[in-house]
Amino acid sequence: MSDHWPQEIEDGLIPTDNAMGIMTREPSPAAEAFIALAATSRRPLLEVGAAYGNATLPALRAGGTIVACDLSASELQILGESAPERDRSRLVLMPARFPEELHFAEGSLGGILAAQVLHFSEGPTVERAFADAWRWLEPGGKFFVVVMTPSLSYYSKFRAEYEARAVRGDRWPGIFNPRDAATPEWKDRLPTMVNLFEKDVLGRCAREAGFEIEVLEYFCFRQFPDKHRTDGREFLTMTARKPA
Numbered sequence: 001m002s003d004h005w006p007q008e009i010e011d012g013l014i015p016t017d018n019a020m021g022i023m024t025r026e027p028s029p030a031a032e033a034f035i036a037l038a039a040t041s042r043r044p045l046l047e048v049g050a051a052y053g054n055a056t057l058p059a060l061r062a063g064g065t066i067v068a069c070d071l072s073a074s075e076l077q078i079l080g081e082s083a084p085e086r087d088r089s090r091l092v093l094m095p096a097r098f099p100e101e102l103h104f105a106e107g108s109l110g111g112i113l114a115a116q117v118l119h120f121s122e123g124p125t126v127e128r129a130f131a132d133a134w135r136w137l138e139p140g141g142k143f144f145v146v147v148m149t150p151s152l153s154y155y156s157k158f159r160a161e162y163e164a165r166a167v168r169g170d171r172w173p174g175i176f177n178p179r180d181a182a183t184p185e186w187k188d189r190l191p192t193m194v195n196l197f198e199k200d201v202l203g204r205c206a207r208e209a210g211f212e213i214e215v216l217e218y219f220c221f222r223q224f225p226d227k228h229r230t231d232g233r234e235f236l237t238m239t240a241r242k243p244a
């Protein structure tokens with residue numbers, strides 16, 4: 001938590017400044033695993049969609065060297081201002097679009113976190129993200145992912161359509177316009193496309209890129225407004241490992 005972060009719009013939810021939803025105050029399970037890896041990794045770690053730093057700041061505190069990437073340069077500026085002096089020499093801020101605008105040497109990263117990011121990309125871009133992450137990671141390196149499911153909040157209105165598309169074999173059954181479901185006060189905080197995931201689709205992305213799946217589980221944050229909860233399967237967390 002940082003004094004520099006914008007005011008929460010609902011309990012634990014901090015608005016992004018580019019209509020890309022919210023950053024949670026509470027780090028996700030994938031972020032916790034990323035932070036733990038930062039304490040021991042000999043190589044730098046990458047966080048994409050780092051926003052104001054709910055995962056990057058504790059990962060720095062744990063001793064990691066972190067490249068923090070986000071589409072929003074102004075969110076990254078706040079992240080940089082929030083980092084204590086002792087951690088700043090191990091923080092690289094990278095305003096860029098993942099994966100297209102990022103370039104790392106093969107095997108150069110110990111871990112990558114993409115928490116609540118991939119669900120804003122079309123299917124082929126998600127596949128490229130997994131392929132690039134696999135190449136950039138060292139053998140044994142880990143890709144930590146959090147995505148939204150059709151159980152989250154307003155998106156539960158899309159579940160029947162998601163399931164109908166999945167039954168007919170659509171490769172990407174989760175493409176919707178979130179503004180079709182959100183309430184007026186949320187509409188302008190969301191983009192015009194989301195790609196919602198269920199376990200089978202996220203697992204397929206990881207396996208097809210060559211990862212071994214260590215964790216693939218549903219969860220909801222402990223601090224999360226009741227009005228956005230449905231059945232406890234609001235999010236998916238994944239840890240995928242590049243074989244050593």
Ligand SMILES: C[S@@+](CC[C@H](N)C(=O)[O-])C[C@H]1O[C@@H](n2cnc3c(N)ncnc32)[C@H](O)[C@@H]1O
Pocket residue numbers: 016018020021022023024028048049050051054069070071072075096097098099114115116117120121146
């Ligand atoms: C919903 S917020 C999530 C923030 C934080 N990772 C969390 O889990 O709470 C999504 C963030 O990802 C960024 N983002 C979305 N798509 C991106 C992309 N393709 N490349 C880099 N950043 C992206 C947005 O600008 C926004 O700051």
